[in-house]
Amino acid sequence: MRKTAIQTKDPHIQALARIVGGEKSILYKKEDLIAYDCDGFTVHRHLPKAVVFPKNTEEVAAIVKYCHDHDLPFLARGAGTGLSGGAIPLNGEVVISLTRMKRLLHVDLENRRAVVEPGFVNLKLTNSIADRGYYYAPDPSSQYCCTIGGNVAENAGGAHCLKYGVTTNHILGLEVVLPNGEIIEIGENGIPDPPGYDLLGLLTGSEGTLGIVTKITVRILKNPEAKQTVLAYFDRVEDASQAVSDIISAGMVPAALEMMDQTAIEGVEAAAFPVGHPKDIEALLLIEVDGISAGISEQINEILHICKKRNVREVKVAQSEEERARWWANRKTGFSAMGAISPDYLVQDGVIPRNKLPEVLKNIRAISKKYGLRIANIFHAGDGNLHPLVLFDARKPGETERALAAGSECLQVCAAVGGSITGEHGVGIEKKEEMRFIFSDEEIVAQTDIRDVFNPKNLLNAGKLFPTPGRCVEMKQVASSIK
Ligand SMILES: Cc1cc2nc3c(=O)[nH]c(=O)nc-3n(C[C@H](O)[C@H](O)[C@H](O)COP(=O)(O)OP(=O)(O)OC[C@H]3O[C@@H](n4cnc5c(N)ncnc54)[C@H](O)[C@@H]3O)c2cc1C
Numbered sequence: 001m002r003k004t005a006i007q008t009k010d011p012h013i014q015a016l017a018r019i020v021g022g023e024k025s026i027l028y029k030k031e032d033l034i035a036y037d038c039d040g041f042t043v044h045r046h047l048p049k050a051v052v053f054p055k056n057t058e059e060v061a062a063i064v065k066y067c068h069d070h071d072l073p074f075l076a077r078g079a080g081t082g083l084s085g086g087a088i089p090l091n092g093e094v095v096i097s098l099t100r101m102k103r104l105l106h107v108d109l110e111n112r113r114a115v116v117e118p119g120f121v122n123l124k125l126t127n128s129i130a131d132r133g134y135y136y137a138p139d140p141s142s143q144y145c146c147t148i149g150g151n152v153a154e155n156a157g158g159a160h161c162l163k164y165g166v167t168t169n170h171i172l173g174l175e176v177v178l179p180n181g182e183i184i185e186i187g188e189n190g191i192p193d194p195p196g197y198d199l200l201g202l203l204t205g206s207e208g209t210l211g212i213v214t215k216i217t218v219r220i221l222k223n224p225e226a227k228q229t230v231l232a233y234f235d236r237v238e239d240a241s242q243a244v245s246d247i248i249s250a251g252m253v254p255a256a257l258e259m260m261d262q263t264a265i266e267g268v269e270a271a272a273f274p275v276g277h278p279k280d281i282e283a284l285l286l287i288e289v290d291g292i293s294a295g296i297s298e299q300i301n302e303i304l305h306i307c308k309k310r311n312v313r314e315v316k317v318a319q320s321e322e323e324r325a326r327w328w329a330n331r332k333t334g335f336s337a338m339g340a341i342s343p344d345y346l347v348q349d350g351v352i353p354r355n356k357l358p359e360v361l362k363n364i365r366a367i368s369k370k371y372g373l374r375i376a377n378i379f380h381a382g383d384g385n386l387h388p389l390v391l392f393d394a395r396k397p398g399e400t401e402r403a404l405a406a407g408s409e410c411l412q413v414c415a416a417v418g419g420s421i422t423g424e425h426g427v428g429i430e431k432k433e434e435m436r437f438i439f440s441d442e443e444i445v446a447q448t449d450i451r452d453v454f455n456p457k458n459l460l461n462a463g464k465l466f467p468t469p470g471r472c473v474e475m476k477q478v479a480s481s482i483k
Pocket residue numbers: 039040075076077078079080081082083085086087098118139140141142145146147148149150151152153154155156157158159207208209211212213214335336424425461
């Protein structure tokens with residue numbers, strides 16, 4: 001018979017177990033904790049002290065208050081798909097998993113909003129309202145499993161954010177448990193420019209360092225009347241980049257404007273959803289336009305014209321919903337597809353001005369050569385959000401360090417052309433040293449001051465987002481040891 005008593009004398013674990021209702025809602029044995037030692041950023045691993053599974057806001061608040069009062073470090077975790085290490089328990093944290101708080105609480109079509117618990121999976125929202133003609137716009141490629149709580153924390157983006165904006169543009173209200181266990185509600189139910197500070201804006205994208213989100217009111221949108229999707233193959237990456245600039249300068253705002261380079265194409269064609277892309281092209285564009293039916297064909301014709309002007313080898317329009325879905329499955333599984341051509345890979349996430357694309361890609365090719373590692377590129381080209389994927393083999397001595405240094409150098413290149421070190425995946429532990437590429441010491445201190453107002457004991461998700469003094473010197477040493 002299954003034992004239900006807690007098999008540890010640790011008083012903290014016993015107290016936390018009492019808060020969440022016993023053995024079935026807490027993990028504390030090493031063999032169970034291993035599954036929580038990292039997220040999608042797998043090069044750093046740390047065991048948590050325990051993982052607790054609260055069922056409601058009151059339980060979250062009680063866990064947080066207990067941790068606060070007993071000086072136990074703690075952090076929130078959604079689905080653990082984060083790519084910057086935000087959910088890694090660096091300090092042996094109590095991990096508060098929100099996966100049991102996964103209800104769709106309310107749908108209000110008249111006011112175009114829905115209320116969800118933080119563990120509700122992104123794609124489930126669209127699936128729940130699709131038959132009524134509505135959807136939730138932010139669509140990270142991980143949307144089939146990542147949670148809306150995690151999306152709020154990371155201010156997640158996605159392929160269709162070029163036209164519709166990122167998570168912050170779709171959040172209307174939040175319930176938050178502060179790091180001392182107090183519960184607050186923020187947001188004014190969508191009133192434009194409410195009085196006081198924009199706390200919704202501050203909390204969204206704060207990477208789980210200011211509070212734990214326990215309820216979210218999101219904006220939902222009416223399905224567009226029509227959409228059409230174009231796939232274009234280019235022999236030269238410069239032509240593809242120029243086509244991207246031409247489309248935007250023509251005044252169009254496609255719903256999505258995605259690019260993949262040759263190495264990325266090799267990966268997606270070797271993985272689960274190949275569509276038969278030629279392997280000898282330098283780049284492909286996947287372009288989607290949507291809106292009211294009138295005017296869609298004119299936009300498509302203009303896009304075809306621009307692609308031809310920029311020497312496209314082949315360009316086609318999806319002939320059915322099934323074909324469109326296959327093209328998107330091929331693109332959206334692009335990161336995981338790298339597993340088909342490399343034992344390990346790191347996903348980077350820089351942003352650049354669109355017109356710098358050819359120059360930046362040239363520099364990334366040079367970095368690839370310098371470190372002797374292949375780098376694939378998948379990106380939201382329309383908004384200049386690059387994802388260099390550094391391919392490596394962690395079993396080979398020194399290769400992980402080289403991959404990390406190569407990734408960091410890609411971000412340096414992005415920062416140097418006036419871009420940023422992250423577009424949507426967050427800083428976490430992965431890019432915290434790279435914060436120095438774009439912020440001065442004073443600017444970093446101003447941000448840690450804000451964190452300290454919410455999180456004065458720094459028990460919530462400590463060691464994330466901001467640089468560790470002295471650490472960037474080590475990274476520079478790895479880089480300079482490589483000719
Ligand atoms: C294959 C793949 C593709 C991806 N594609 C995209 C993409 O297109 N766009 C994109 O933006 N991202 C993408 N990501 C990254 C990732 O899916 C997103 O960052 C996502 O928002 C993380 O959600 P999660 O539920 O997995 O959060 P977790 O990884 O569990 O947590 C992420 C961070 O949020 C904090 N957190 C989680 N829940 C809460 C909460 N309720 N309150 C406060 N803090 C919380 C955690 O402490 C952590 O710091 C991708 C990841 C993978 C693996």
